[in-house]
Amino acid sequence: MIGPVIDILLLSFMIVIALAVVRMRDLFGVAMLVSLFSLLCAGVFTVMDAADVAFTEAAVGAGISTILMLATLTRTARRERRRASGVSILPLTVVCITGALLVFGTSDLPRLGDPDAPIHKHVADRYLQRSGEEIGIPNVVTSILASYRGYDTLGETAVIFTAGIAVIALLGLRRRRPRPARRREGNDALGETTVVSTAAVADEPVQGRPEKGGDG
Amino acid sequence: MLHHTVLRVVSKLLIPVIMLFALYVQFHGDYSPGGGFQAGVIFAAAIILYALLFGLDNTLDVLPSGVLQGTAALGVLLYAGVGITTVLMGGNFLDYNRLAADGPTGQHLGIFLVELGVGITVSSVMLLLYYAFAGRGSRP
Amino acid sequence: MRFSQLYNYEIAIFLSMIGFYVLVSRGNLVKKVAGLSMFQTSVFILYISMGVVQDGTVPILVDGVRVYSNPLPHVLILTAIVVGVATTAVALALIIRIKEAYDTVEEDEIHEQDRSF
Numbered sequence: 001m002i003g004p005v006i007d008i009l010l011l012s013f014m015i016v017i018a019l020a021v022v023r024m025r026d027l028f029g030v031a032m033l034v035s036l037f038s039l040l041c042a043g044v045f046t047v048m049d050a051a052d053v054a055f056t057e058a059a060v061g062a063g064i065s066t067i068l069m070l071a072t073l074t075r076t077a078r079r080e081r082r083r084a085s086g087v088s089i090l091p092l093t094v095v096c097i098t099g100a101l102l103v104f105g106t107s108d109l110p111r112l113g114d115p116d117a118p119i120h121k122h123v124a125d126r127y128l129q130r131s132g133e134e135i136g137i138p139n140v141v142t143s144i145l146a147s148y149r150g151y152d153t154l155g156e157t158a159v160i161f162t163a164g165i166a167v168i169a170l171l172g173l174r175r176r177r178p179r180p181a182r183r184r185e186g187n188d189a190l191g192e193t194t195v196v197s198t199a200a201v202a203d204e205p206v207q208g209r210p211e212k213g214g215d216g
Numbered sequence: 217m218l219h220h221t222v223l224r225v226v227s228k229l230l231i232p233v234i235m236l237f238a239l240y241v242q243f244h245g246d247y248s249p250g251g252g253f254q255a256g257v258i259f260a261a262a263i264i265l266y267a268l269l270f271g272l273d274n275t276l277d278v279l280p281s282g283v284l285q286g287t288a289a290l291g292v293l294l295y296a297g298v299g300i301t302t303v304l305m306g307g308n309f310l311d312y313n314r315l316a317a318d319g320p321t322g323q324h325l326g327i328f329l330v331e332l333g334v335g336i337t338v339s340s341v342m343l344l345l346y347y348a349f350a351g352r353g354s355r356p
Numbered sequence: 357m358r359f360s361q362l363y364n365y366e367i368a369i370f371l372s373m374i375g376f377y378v379l380v381s382r383g384n385l386v387k388k389v390a391g392l393s394m395f396q397t398s399v400f401i402l403y404i405s406m407g408v409v410q411d412g413t414v415p416i417l418v419d420g421v422r423v424y425s426n427p428l429p430h431v432l433i434l435t436a437i438v439v440g441v442a443t444t445a446v447a448l449a450l451i452i453r454i455k456e457a458y459d460t461v462e463e464d465e466i467h468e469q470d471r472s473f
Contacts, residue, residue, distance in 0.1 A: 052249045052250070052254070055249050055250065056253055059254055059258055059261065060257050063257070063261050064257060064260065064261065064345075064346075067268075068345060068346070068349055071346075071349035071350055072349065075349075133320075134319065134323070135320065135323045135327070136320030136321075136324060137246040137247065137323075137324065137327065139245065139246055139248065139249070139250075139251075141249075142246055142250075142251050143323075143327070146251075146326070146331055147310075147312060147323055147326065150299075150330065151310065153295075153330070153334065154292075154296065154299070154310070157292055157333070157334050157338075158292055160341050161288055161289070161291075161337055161341060163341070164288055164340075164345060167344070167345055167348050168285075170348075171349065171351075171352050172348070172351075172352075173347055173348055173351060174272065174276070174281070174347065174352075
């Protein structure tokens with residue numbers, strides 16, 4: 001089977017990229033590497049038969065979040081400030097302990113791809129068996145997303161909306177630039193400039209329409 | 217950004233295709249991978265590509281932020297409105313079977329409307345995020 | 357798939373721990389968000405790995421196919437990705453405001469200005 005080979009290849013690329021992110025100080029490079037990390041992750045999702053998720057990850061993780069991070073970098077510092085010591089001991093210890101506990105926790109999980117794993121035995125099986133006749137559309141992910149778990153998705157949509165409001169509240173929105181005013185005659189406050197600009201723009205003889213200039 | 221002739225020409229050709237692809241992903245999501253979340257992001261990406269090349273001011277002329285604030289709320293309201301409609305028609309909240317005479321037709325209609333709401337909200341919010349980040353004046 | 361049976365989970369945990377290390381050890385706030393984003397992506401891999409079924413295919417119903425991978429983790433992660441970018445955007449917006457208020461995005465300099473240590 002070619003699947004696991006591609007899987008391991010992509011995951012090892014991701015490990016290399018993650019280690020490069022730890023060492024790199026140029027934040028522009030960090031943003032690009034995180035984008036590449038997401039793109040490879042989309043490849044891993046494709047290998048693991050999650051086409052919808054891969055699609056979303058490629059569009060969101062590699063696209064939008066990179067643009068947002070780059071936009072942040074133009075407002076803040078381009079480079080990370082150099083610190084005194086390279087490797088800090090306390091965070092490394094905490095991370096190693098957490099990782100060891102998690103690996104210990106995975107040791108009695110069902111093996112990868114086991115068709116008898118508990119996760120495949122409850123509602124998921126029913127969705128796959130019945131959604132064809134109950135919902136009538138082939139993409140099971142869409143039928144679960146929009147119909148069986150519609151409450152979830154409503155909540156997620158509301159979260160996205162709220163996040164949009166939060167960002168607007170924090171940063172504000174730029175208004176549209178004022179349109180270049182084309183005809184300004186009749187405006188008393190700007191009367192002086194109106195006369196000048198009308199005379200400058202219009203090359204035609206002024207006596208053709210004396211009443212317009214006379215207003216100002 | 218005035219000198220990238222190749223980028224501007226290529227992106228002018230690509231942006232309509234990206235938008236068309238977003239609509240395909242939105243409305244064909246029942247049969248192939250896709251749906252409101254992906255379509256919204258792809259649609260927003262097309263407009264962001266335009267904004268990156270032609271400037272935020274030109275983009276604001278096409279899609280003012282006030283309109284986007286309205287549509288962002290409209291998507292959530294459309295989603296919740298489908299739920300309220302099913303309640304008024306005698307079913308549970310988001311029980312699409314009530315929307316039509318037989319179950320699968322109602323489900324089709326409900327999923328279509330709900331995914332449309334998701335797509336509208338996601339694309340509007342992603343664009344608003346970009347506007348907020350890009351519109352903040354650059355500080356050295 | 358023979359040699360460990362669990363390698364995907366272990367690699368995902370390793371990746372998430374690298375992200376966690378960046379999150380706790382680096383002082384630059386933008387880099388912290390990058391680490392958090394990597395942590396998040398690795399957790400997605402862990403979830404999707406659990407949905408894999410051997411010899412299964414993409415969960416789109418087709419005649420003649422019997423084995424599909426589990427669609428439930430796909431749904432959960434699909435929405436989590438989009439919500440993740442929305443929350444990341446809030447974090448980045450806060451960083452921009454911090455930069456404007458303190459004129460730095462390094463954590464220790466912020467603490468120094470606040471005299472919080």
